Amino acid sequence: MGLKLKQKAGEQMKIVDIKMMAVEIPVIPLTEGGIAPYRGSQDKIGTTRTNSLIFRVTTDEGIVGWGEMNAIMNWKVTKALLEDYIKPLVIGKNPFDINGIMREFAPVYNPQLNTKCFLAAIETACWDIMGKAANQPVYALLGGKIRERIDICYCTGMMEPAELKEKARQVKEEGYRTLKTKGGVDVLKDIRRAQALREAGGEDFDIRVDMNQGYDTLQALRYLHGVEELGLQYIEQPIGVNKFDDMKSLRSRTTTPIGINEDCYIPNNLLRAVTEGCIDVAVVDFEPLGGLSELARIAAIAREAKLALAHHCGWDMGVKLAAILHATSAMPAFSYPMDSTYQAHGDDVLTERIRIADGSFLVPEGPGLGVEVDEEKLQFLAVQ
Template structure:
């Protein structure tokens, strides 16, 4: 099988709640997602999706993804997309850095391998653990009262894990955490996710003020070193997210005992091939994982579901389903939440079939 063409589509994804807010005053109302179609001489087409969380969250932005894919595409024509490690190496030789650019292409290659072998991607990633799995719900930053009301609403819809967006004024964040915790009991999990928004002294104040609560602290500060300082001065369980962008920093964090869990965002690390490496290291080290991406629609959610379903339940801390946050479906066959739970599809590959009308005309096409 050889790659004969790469198509790129741009789709706007409005949010059901009207917008999504997190630390440092960041807010997005319509997500700009990129869908990649990798065509082959075998008549099969694989799909992937990359959707940065705006330009001010990670070193990634939507137009950069499409520009980078157009730069990469000519180098990939004629390659075998089912040789996943070879494809990964080829992309990283052709374009240094910019892992988010390569992510959608990598996911599309996994989709093709699954289609060619007649197996779902989760089987190729290690197997299917359980019938389904619970989801977390991200709670957009708002007043303490509004965030507590959102927690209660999603709790009643079946969610059991809540990622509270904090990282603002420490006193307000303390109120937010206490208000949300009051809506939950021991069956639920509460995460205070600062998304790098606090300085260390602010993070330590918040951690001390919520010490009696059953709450996780996630990525309090911008740098790894700042987060490690906070980690060493609090007994709250601790999660790292934005700073874990590859194997070298994960190995350092494991040696430092810097966390109890990490977030694996597929596009942040460069696709499923590299996300699986981090996943398997965490399995060996006993580190819990949130399996997700920066954002996305149906195709990104399918990729998340396959990586999550192939991760043993003991290490699967939480998972998200971004297609339930947005108003525009872009693929049939994508997993859909039921009572706060999700399952990867059982069809070959990702199991998704893009809705051509939703994708619209390609913004770029590269063919042999």
């Protein structure tokens, strides 16, 4: 009876308030066992602190849902989008009507502008609200989990080969079985980095390298030939987006699996990459896709195509991480370990951090996202 009453109440529930808070946390330095400064092929300086936007969505029944996303361009632009564009279309809506809310933001005349990505955090908060109203975890609303834990791919930035070798030894000793590093600047040095990782990790250690579109096609081919015997798990987005013919050609010339990431956020690119035989794996993130509902759509395409998926990491704090764990625990296509920097974050916005055991995240239990945000800590970590 209690569940039915909650569900009935949910049918009439309305969103009455949306608050957004910018927070910043330190990244643990390499010298202390962490990963800072973390540098990729597109970074001029390494990351030592990271920030996120935390959303608090309140309903007229007093249920609060939490969401998280990265800033769009910068804090001022994102705040203006929230106040002038998002709030007028979302406040007053039923959080159970996610399809209706997202439909308000579907572009008609400007299809190249994926406005739904602005809603990812609010969509997450709606899932949190629905779970709390129904007294069910989000993974149950998504059909039920098929995994009790999600394996972690420990993400590191670009380092010298000797540093990377030492880091790989540490990561393996801590129980992680997969490591991801960056590349895409210098082919020969990138090959030496991969060799150092294989030497330090051994044969039972998975390695993936993200080039962030850093190579042209000839450089990518040279790299792939240089690492052919190392048995890498996959190479992520070695060349620029929309280069389907070149990606297919690269794939035909190597036994090293090839994946995409940035291509996944351009409408229809993932489907085209699959149908044209360009890739072996896709790395996706629900935030730029536009929410967990969009992630489920992509996961259904991948499952039908028998394409393995891994979830991307955007310096996610505990709120977004919890949403990722609920979603990927319930979607069969996510058969690869998820990228994560969370283990090297110096703090979090949650009262209790998400648990890690034997190199895996434990899926949070409890209604909604199953995590509790520490609102005092939000104020402490706030960026003015």
